Amino acid sequence: MTGLLIKNALILPMNKETTWFQGDIYVEGNSIKEVGKELSPDTPNITILDGQDTVVLPGFVNCHTHAAMTLLRSYGDDMPLMVWLSQRIWPREAHLTEEDIYWGTMLSILEMIKSGTTCFADMYFYMDQVAQAVEETGIRASLSRGMIGLGDKAELALRESEEFVQKWHGKAQGRITCLLGPHAPYTCPPDYLKEVMALADKLGVGLHIHLAETRTEVEDIQKQYGMTPVKLMDSLGLFTGRHVLAAHCVHLTPEERAILIKHQVGIAHNPESNMKLASGVAPIPELVKEGARVGLGTDGAASNNNLDLLEEMRTCALLHKVTTQDPTVLPAYQVLEMATRNGAQVLGLEKVGLIAPGQKADLIMVDLHKPHLTPLHDPVANLVYAAQSSDVKNVIIDGKLVMKDRHMVTMDEERVIYEARKRGQDLVTRQ
Ligand SMILES: CSC[C@H]1O[C@@H](n2cnc3c(O)ncnc32)[C@H](O)[C@@H]1O
Ligand SMILES: [Zn+2]
Numbered sequence: 001m002t003g004l005l006i007k008n009a010l011i012l013p014m015n016k017e018t019t020w021f022q023g024d025i026y027v028e029g030n031s032i033k034e035v036g037k038e039l040s041p042d043t044p045n046i047t048i049l050d051g052q053d054t055v056v057l058p059g060f061v062n063c064h065t066h067a068a069m070t071l072l073r074s075y076g077d078d079m080p081l082m083v084w085l086s087q088r089i090w091p092r093e094a095h096l097t098e099e100d101i102y103w104g105t106m107l108s109i110l111e112m113i114k115s116g117t118t119c120f121a122d123m124y125f126y127m128d129q130v131a132q133a134v135e136e137t138g139i140r141a142s143l144s145r146g147m148i149g150l151g152d153k154a155e156l157a158l159r160e161s162e163e164f165v166q167k168w169h170g171k172a173q174g175r176i177t178c179l180l181g182p183h184a185p186y187t188c189p190p191d192y193l194k195e196v197m198a199l200a201d202k203l204g205v206g207l208h209i210h211l212a213e214t215r216t217e218v219e220d221i222q223k224q225y226g227m228t229p230v231k232l233m234d235s236l237g238l239f240t241g242r243h244v245l246a247a248h249c250v251h252l253t254p255e256e257r258a259i260l261i262k263h264q265v266g267i268a269h270n271p272e273s274n275m276k277l278a279s280g281v282a283p284i285p286e287l288v289k290e291g292a293r294v295g296l297g298t299d300g301a302a303s304n305n306n307l308d309l310l311e312e313m314r315t316c317a318l319l320h321k322v323t324t325q326d327p328t329v330l331p332a333y334q335v336l337e338m339a340t341r342n343g344a345q346v347l348g349l350e351k352v353g354l355i356a357p358g359q360k361a362d363l364i365m366v367d368l369h370k371p372h373l374t375p376l377h378d379p380v381a382n383l384v385y386a387a388q389s390s391d392v393k394n395v396i397i398d399g400k401l402v403m404k405d406r407h408m409v410t411m412d413e414e415r416v417i418y419e420a421r422k423r424g425q426d427l428v429t430r431q
Contacts, residue, residue, distance in 0.1 A: 009051025
């Protein structure tokens with residue numbers, strides 16, 4: 001059994017009862033074994049990490065992204081969603097190869113680990129390559145093969161999704177979980193969604209879908225089906241009896257919020273993507289107050305344009321304060337909960353997101369010896385409002401040290417940047 005001991009760090013357990021305290025964390029195998037003061041386990045070959053001048057917290061959970069879209073970063077900007085997708089993104093995605101997906105995902109994992117993310121929810125294509133990247137790098141992920149229910153690839157998407165779930169659900173020592181990924185109400189008609197739901201139930205997995213992202217989506221679905229997207233999904237029974245991860249949920253009525261809350265739908269809030277595509281502002285303060293399950297996501301790097309959850313937390317807190325003109329809305333601790341324990345809950349991961357015995361050891365150590373983090377009146381406020389990704393010093397996922405003193409342990413950083421740069425350049429000129 002491998003052992004890892006973090007000594008004398010500031011610990012942020014995220015468990016509501018405790019704020020923060022100075023102490024030690026002992027990790028055995030892939031789980032946290034003990035949290036306390038002056039721990040001295042007698043495990044041979046123990047790795048000791050000096051926690052002096054660092055804060056340890058659960059790793060960030062990115063609840064919605066399209067990892068390999070890193071290859072299309074800054075390829076289409078300053079447009080609304082449907083123009084961006086149909087004129088810039090989808091034509092390029094048609095040229096993606098398995099190798100592109102592998103290296104684009106490796107690049108995204110590199111960026112995520114370096115900014116403190118230990119788990120992500122992905123919806124994209126060629127998911128075997130995504131799963132391979134997850135397995136090799138040691139990160140945790142909830143993976144969905146994106147399904148478009150229109151056109152001649154709709155049935156293929158169902159078959160490939162089934163094969164993907166059978167092959168990868170619970171693999172990589174349990175770090176990979178799978179969901180089915182019907183893309184959105186405007187690309188997956190009701191009859192197709194019924195097939196997806198039946199398949200999800202047969203496989204015993206949940207769903208990951210884009211929902212109520214733009215005003216255009218709401219108007220189009222209303223015109224086509226006489227109902228809003230949330231009501232349409234509810235009328236199909238999509239939320240009933242299965243785990244659903246719904247990305248965006250920007251345009252919701254109070255009644256629709258109640259539907260999502262009643263069914264414990266996990267909501268992935270993507271403030272930066274919503275701001276950049278000018279999709280709107282999701283009613284997060286209302287949802288949180290009413291008891292919704294809300295986590296944070298970046299969306300893909302082509303609409304954000306990075307995968308940095310520290311930045312996303314700050315944006316989230318500031319956005320909702322300014323739109324409500326109320327600085328008490330979404331205080332720092334609540335936003336940090338969204339990025340950690342609530343994000344894990346949104347993905348259905350019960351043993352992730354807290355620092356407590358029995359929890360998976362997904363931990364990050366943030367260097368506090370920085371001018372912009374000094375003084376330390378409130379570590380949580382410093383993390384949400386002042387920290388930068390380069391302050392993340394060490395990253396532990398499933399008990400393994402994957403980044404030490406900012407050096408990647410499981411990845412060849414230079415090779416990933418080289419391969420991804422080459423493929424990104426090639427992708428945008430392919431005919
Ligand atoms: C079918 S795989 C996923 C699919 O989703 C596209 N996508 C990326 N960002 C968004 C977004 O904000 N809303 C809707 N769809 C999005 C991505 O390009 C893939 O085609
Ligand atoms: Zn998305």
